[in-house]
Amino acid sequence: QVQLQLSASRLVKPSQSLSLTCAVSGGSVSSGGYSWSWIRQPPGSGLEWIGNIYQTGVTSYNPSLMSRVTISVDRSKNQFSLNLDSVTAADTAVYYCARENGHNTYFDYWAQGILVTVSS
Amino acid sequence: EIVLTQSPVTLSLSPGERATLSCRASQTVSSNYLAWYQQKVGQTPRLLIYRASSRAAGIPDRFSGSGSGTDFTLTISRLEPEDFAVYYCQQYGLSPGTFGQGTKVDI
Numbered sequence: 001q002v003q004l005q006l007s008a009s010r011l012v013k014p015s016q017s018l019s020l021t022c023a024v025s026g027g028s029v030s031s032g033g034y035s036w037s038w039i040r041q042p043p044g045s046g047l048e049w050i051g052n053i054y055q056t057g058v059t060s061y062n063p064s065l066m067s068r069v070t071i072s073v074d075r076s077k078n079q080f081s082l083n084l085d086s087v088t089a090a091d092t093a094v095y096y097c098a099r100e101n102g103h104n105t106y107f108d109y110w111a112q113g114i115l116v117t118v119s120s
Numbered sequence: 121e122i123v124l125t126q127s128p129v130t131l132s133l134s135p136g137e138r139a140t141l142s143c144r145a146s147q148t149v150s151s152n153y154l155a156w157y158q159q160k161v162g163q164t165p166r167l168l169i170y171r172a173s174s175r176a177a178g179i180p181d182r183f184s185g186s187g188s189g190t191d192f193t194l195t196i197s198r199l200e201p202e203d204f205a206v207y208y209c210q211q212y213g214l215s216p217g218t219f220g221q222g223t224k225v226d227i
Contacts, residue, residue: 047165047208047219062216063121096164105212106155108176110164 002027004111006097012118018084022097022111029073029080030055035100036080037107038071040093043115048093053080054103087118122146122211124220131225139196141223143209148189150213156185156194159222160205168207169194199225 008020022036029036037052051061053071061069065084073080084091094115098107123146133139143154152172157165167176169185172192182197196203204227209220 046221047210049217049219060215064216101170104215104217105153106167106170106210107157107165108167108170110166112164 002099002109004097004099004109006095006111006114008095008114008116010114010116012087012091012116013120014088014118015086018082018087018091018116018118020082020095020097020114020116021079022081023077023079024099025078027099029078030075033102035060035103035105036071036073037098037100038082039096039098039107041096041113042090042093045093050082050084052100052104058103060104089118092116092118121216122149122214122218124209124211124218126207126209126220126223128223129221131223132227133199133225134227135199135201137199139194139199139203139225141194141196141207141225143187143192143194143220145190145192145211147214149192149211152188152192153211153213154185154187154192155210155212156183157208157210158203158205159208165208196225 003025005023035052035054038050068085070083094113096113097111099109127142154172156169159165173185206222
């Protein structure tokens with residue numbers, strides 16, 4: 001059973017960077033046929049896909065965030081990370097990491113989300 | 121990007137009733153690459169349906185998905201108390217994948 005565990009700083013100041021890490025257990029980030037994604041949900045709102053990284057290391061990003069987002073993978077630690085630069089209050093959201101069954105597909109395993117607040 | 125519009129916004133029903141949720145896409149969803157998720161308050165979304173009509177592992181058969189092209193439906197045949205939640209559709213036929221705004225099923 002794949003499990004994802006998310007860790008992050010819960011409070012970030014405006015203009016700084018937001019960093020999150022998702023540790024994977026019960027599976028490998030190098031496993032064939034899967035991508036590892038980031039999704040967020042502003043308070044009281046719907047879901048927004050941020051981007052993903054495929055097992056080959058190829059990344060895809062939502063065009064609305066592409067200029068500020070970097071997703072990377074650490075295969076030695078079996079985890080992947082999100083970095084979002086120049087944050088504003090609009091980036092306040094519950095952030096999730098998830099596994100995609102394929103590349104740019106649906107999400108079959110999710111981590112418990114973390115609320116990250118952007119505030120001075 | 122493809123915009124998904126879910127209706128109704130809220131569906132008020134009782135246990136034992138049938139729920140029919142709609143998801144309409146702004147353009148054709150390639151290969152019917154549409155998924156449905158259930159999210160309860162304070163919890164993580166849970167995959168119910170993928171490719172419009174395939175049930176995910178462990179999902180009860182009272183949940184069914186149908187539709188093609190731009191119009192998709194999630195049906196819950198007989199609502200159980202644990203089914204009261206928010207339901208989201210997601211298309212993954214065209215990148216970026218997008219979600220609908222959700223339908224809340226409440227009592």
